Amino acid sequence: MLQIEVIGNIGADAEIKEFGGKKYVSFNVAHSEKRKDANGAMVESTTWVSVLWYGDGGGLTQYLKKGCKVFVRGRLSVKPYQDRNGNTQVAVNVNANEVNLCGFKGEQSTAASSATQQPSTLAGQDNDDLPF
Template identity: 45%
Template sequence: MLAVTVIGNIGNDAEIKEFNGQKFIAFNVASTERYKDRQGNQHSRTTWVSCLKPGESSVVTYLKKGTQVYVRGSLSVKTFNSGNGVQAGVNCLVRELQLLGSKQETQNEQQQPATTSTPPIYTPAGSASPFPPENEKDDLPF
């Protein structure tokens, strides 16, 4: 088995498709790699991955064009004949899927300056904090 991990943006709204009596969620993910060459010129290369996730679930409603996702699964490569000659397509049978956010949310986060303040830890009233008080001594032998 060839395992693959892809982080990228969905290129089309996901659809439920049926193959040999089994239902799958079908969508495409574009993963873009940005790099500089020796002369300092910036380049980018986008790889498209066709994804199939077995089963059907309500997650399909969130898999919209532009949504950033993390996908892990089994990799396969299929060759096909096109008008330009033989080409290959990268496919992934998805085992794990996580939504990372929409393209717009990701762009907004990149445009906003990072803050250095630490957000407060939320502790419901009446419950103990999972962290010991700062002034409490620990019993570690070192």
């Protein structure tokens, strides 16, 4: 089993979905990097990772909004697919077992609220013990 850790910004508000009678939270995380190409010009590339987090998010879902910075840890899944033009692309997916809030895009402070949720439970705490 391949494990992955991802830090990036959420591309759109997280959604709770249901499949086969099981709930899961779905969202995408993006990470952009700037680098110089062979000609010395700066180019930016963005990598998107789809996240599936089984359970209902334990109250954290309401904070998983577009632009929010998150840390995600889970099992890596890579799947090839054909795009609209018939080109082979690769989808990078994470079946998350841990999600932490790290702040919002452009936020200066790293002291943002943070919470970790294991599937269906919130780090061994009752929801009444959470700071939000």
